Amino acid sequence: MLIAILTGFLFAILLFFGGKKLVNHKLALLPTLIPLGLFVYFVRFIGEVSNKEFIHKTYEWIPSLGVNLSFTLDGLSLLFSLLITGIGTLVFAYTSSYLKGHEYLDRFYGYLSIFMGAMLGLVLSDNLISLFVFWELTSISSFFLIGFNNTSEASRKSALTALGITGIGGLLLLGGGIVLGNISGTYSITEMLAQKDFIQGHEHYILAACLIFGAAFTKSAQFPFHFWLPGAMKAPTPVSTYLHSATMVKAGVYLLFRMSPLMGSTSFWNNTLLIVGLITMVYSAFHSIFRTDMKGILAYTTISALGILVFLIGLGAHESYLAAAVFIIVHALYKATFFMMTGVVDHQAKTRNVTELSGLRKVMLPVAIAGLLAAISNAGIPPSVGFIGKDLIYEGTFHFEHSAILLTAFAILTNVFISYAGYVAGIKPFIGKLPEKFEKVKFPSFFLWFPPVLLGTLGFIIGLFPVLIEKSLVKPILWSIGEDAAEVHLKLWHGITPILGLSLLTIASGIILYFVLKPSAKKEAFITKFEALSPKSILENFNRAFSKFSVLWTRIFQNGYLRNYVSVIILFLIALMGYTLVDGTTYKIDYASFARLTVYEVVILTILILAIGLIVFAKSRLAAVVATGIMGYSICLLFVFYSAPDLAMTQFAIDTLTVILFVLVLYKLPKYLKLSDYKMRIRDGILSIAFGGLISILALEVLAQPVNSEISDFYAKNSYLLAHGKNVVNVILVDFRGADTMVEISVLAISAIGVFGLLKLRLKSVERYQK
Template identity: 55%
Template sequence: MLIAVLAGLIVSILYIPFGKYLRGRLAILVALLPITLFAYFISFIPAIQDGRHVHSHHPWVPSLGINFDFHLDGLSLLFSLLITGVGSLVFLYAAPYLKGHRYLDRFYGYLSLFMAAMLGVVLADNVLLLFIFWELTSISSFFLIGFNNGNGASRKSSLIALGVTGGGGFLLMAGLILMGHLSGSYSIQEMLGSNEFLKSHTLYGLILILVFAGAFTKSAQFPFHFWLPGAMKAPTPVSAYLHSATMVKAGIYLLARLQPVLGGTDYWMYPLVVIGGITMLYSAFHSIFRTDLKSILAYSTIAALGMLVFLIGIGTAESLLAASVFILVHALYKASLFLTAGVIDHETGTRDVTQLSGLRKVLMPLSVAGILAALSSAGLPLTFGFIGKDLIYEATLQTTGFWMIALTTLALLTNGLLLCAGFMAGIKPFTGNLPDSFAQVHLPNGLMWGAPLLLAILGIILGCAPWLVDDALLNPAAYVMHQSAIDSPLKIWHGFNLVLLLSGVTLALGTLLYIVRKPSAASLASIERYNNLAPKHIIGSLARYARKISIRYTRTLHNGYLRVYLLRIIIFAILLLAFRLFTGGPIKLTFDTLSPISIYEVVVVGILIAAIYITVTAPSRLTAVVATSVIGYCICLLFVFYSAPDLAMTQFTIDTLTVVLFVLVLFRLPPFLNFANRGVRIRDGIVASAFGLVIALVAIQVLNQPVDGTVSKFYGDNAYLLAKGKNVVNVILVDFRGLDTMFEIVVLSIAAVGVVSLLKLRLKASEKE
């Protein structure tokens, strides 16, 4: 499974040197990757149907508890088939849709990377590995949403999507680490044995908040839903793939996967039912006011995601089976509708439903795809959507009392609104009279209308023969969520009962609403009057306020002057050290342990003080540099006095090199310093004196502490034995602390590259401005 997961990543890297060869007719060949992976995962259906699971273990960073552990069961197989199956059609669809695009190879690279990330999310058994792939989906989707980077709206939408999902991902990381720490393992399968411990722990509520934050932001739950309609600026293949079948369902997958670990409590159920219920009704209501095809589908997608969260929150066997069925139902009809909308936009140049009509006369196969997908979304009998809708009503009717009435009513209203939205997107553009402006419209490449038609027909086939995916795919997925056998075969007909009545009411309500409701710019404007109360505006206002604070903070503390940074660092160090000194017990000022002061030391210190005075008062830069070098050489002499010739030589070399570099740099600068005003110099003098005093007190305190020679004895005894070196200091730097030294060298190398780049930089006049 490791190769299957990383295949998309490997292919995306190969696009860098070889992508230019796949911009023409060969672009269609890239679909071989998802098709091959789809066939690979289909081969596991017999094993999953028999109740077996497939596990793969590859050590990665075992010291941190991170391994490439993959686990394939009913739930991950369902998502893997959606990712690779819908992905195959999207890859094929994109070749003619983006034909001739200068960045087609780049698009396929992003798409392959995203597919790899999604497979990693649904197959990972290690929560830390899951999080890594989770963030990779956010990064790759950022590039896909902003693919049309010449468009400012696309760039803004990609940034908003990354900001919302990335922020949720940060909180999710904390929740997953907390779960692993408390349960003693980062393996999801092993966490199942600690579920009761986690639920009874005092931090259980915090874990839920963090996990919900990650799931709700990724799956566009209210009030974080606003990023998804904005993401419709992406090309249609992206919308069909990311926003109907894969990325937005990552949050759904996370909740479904953690249902047996964290679910089964009121703290789990109520937030999911309430947030999911608000999301699905709010978004379904908004969908019928939109006039842009992709906007209609975006809001109806958010409503469907809310429905899935709602079903997982109920947490019964019936609701979890309904969720697993609806995941597949929604992926089939929504991907078909998105791809249909893309063809309409591609051929007519508009997605405005108020202008689209009669396209069946020129796009007949596409009209069949759109109508069949719309009927499946409506839940018409003999469609897969009908089975999914019935299961939703069965799940709500299994609750009792007030909850049964409230949840069933909520589901009924949402389904009625979604039916209307589905008809607006899938039927309205093809019915009525064909405008003269569309008379020249013709069918595009067969791959563009064949992909949505195939998905729509599959929705009908599964509606007539649900046993094809019943025991093979959907019941195993529900079993993983419920952790008990669910023997509930999907049926076309359940007899005359309350569920059938509710389905009929849904069809009547939604159809009546579609007939009565006429989308228009006026109706859209009527609801947009309240945008100031919408979460997007409120959160956007908070973001703008935070940006203003950040700008003020940056201008105050990070104004670009090195002297200001040094001043603040030193002041902070003074306060921190002084606080520790005066709260850590009495300060010892005894000097009994110090060696006698020699005349050589007095002379050297006198020279050092004089050099410091010259450095801070010299009117010439060159004089200040020379005086600074004298300070360094005085320190070299002190090292010699205290029997540290190796340190003295090191200090001497560094000082000499520094002086040479300073002189070379200052050669091109003005010869005189620009002195600061008297107040600034007094301030700097006070800070410098205070810092010196604190460091002196720290040094005296250290000298008054009993000497523990354990570490130095270890280095002295083992320098030659372990590292074959007689110079202990060199051995410490190169061998015992070799990793530190390596990173120091890397930092210096990077700095050197930066300096050379700046020295070699030659800006144009316009760039200098």
């Protein structure tokens, strides 16, 4: 299973070294074999999973911290794995034609492969920390995919917005995982389930739930974090199809589904999801009816569909869980079809504006068929699987124990708007008279029209034969979240029931709305008048205000003078430590307990004081540097006297290097220093004396405390036994504090890359003077 997850990453590495040759015109389809092979691999497990034989694999990673690569293949993770690899196969094939001849096609395939591997790792992870790692990898890879057209400012901005919102969600997920790990003593989701009652009764349950909510809502574009998704439509169509219909945007829904058996069944969990999902689905569906860009329409209906899923999970009933499980499949099929169909229209006709498009069936009939199939499934018209999905949604709301009529009314309203949007995007561009400017539109290649037709057809095959997904996919999903699926039977016809009436009402209302409400630029302009009240505008206004504050703050504190930076830092530390000293938490210093000064110490102390005086009053830079070296060497001698030769040698090496560097840096500067005004020198002197005095008092207080050698004894005893190293300091840095050292090395590496980038920067003469 680990190899399956890493396959995408390994292929991306291979593309890095030989991508141009691997994905040239003749071999552009070659990368499709990667997701296809993984799809076949996961299909093999359908039999086992449908018989409740869930697969668990664990690979040690950081066992000392309870962080392992633990993977679980159950009904929920299998469904998402099949969607990731199955739709991924079609997207890879679609890309070979959509981006044919693109200069960076190999790079695009690399990003897609990394994303695919990250998504597989996310849905298969049983450990919350490893899940977080893959979660962040999906955000990073999606950043590169959304911003693939990096010459476009709009694409770059959309990519940054998406990364910012989902990145915050990743941080919240890490926080939630750590809180749950501290409560339960484990990061394994499976092991946490055994402590469900304890976790829900813990005082930090609400905090953990809020952090999980934040992660899921940002990733799955729930209100008010939804605005990054329409902006992400600047990405190429394969990205929109893969990320924004079937995979990444459903990661938040997956997380809520996965965590519901552990954290669900409480009023806080269920009510929060119900309210947020309800607002999102109605708000976004309403917005979709005013859009004229096909991708914009699909973006808002996607957000609405995600809201429906969150809403259904929030209902927390058996019927709603079943509806959510089926709707995940339904939405993935018809929305991927929609996006691919839209991409073909945009690719061939060079526009996505539905007010300009009509009659395209005459030049791309298969694409028109795909759009019709998607629109029918989206509207829930039989015999599509969308009809089954809509019926189950109404089953979940109509039989809910509280406010059933109101919730059902909101669900109907949402589905009517979504149906209308589906007709506009999937049918309107292909009916009517073909405009003269589109008469020369070329018929799309096989790999552009076949994937959407295949997905659209699957929606009807499954609708006619729902038994295909009943035992193989739907029941295992319910089992994986602890629900009884024995009585689950998916049918296209349930007889004449109130639910059938609600479905017919939705279908009829959607059709009537389509004929009554015509998309136009005027209607879109109307809705944009309220843009100032949208969460996106509010956040942008906050960013502008924060930028102004940052400029003001920078002018005051970050004004380019190093002496000011140091003065502010020292002043803050003086205030902080001074408050500690006067707060009554200090200790009485027993000066009699200290040993008397020796003649060596007195001599070294005298040298130190003289060196400090020379530094302060020297008029020559070289003299000041020499005096600084004298101070360092004097401290080296103190370390030797106090039996710390290793510290003495380290200090000696650092001071020698520092003096040499100072001399090299200051070599070309004027020979003599110009003394600053006396007021500044007096100020700096007071700060220095105050800070030095406080440090001295704190040092004396520390020395006056009883010596506790428990920690040092532990390291001395265990350095060789546990880490097989005789140098205690090295062992502490490399083994006991290995994580800290790794982070420090990472920071140094990132800094080195930044410095290297600046050194390699070659600005044009015009750019050098631009601000």
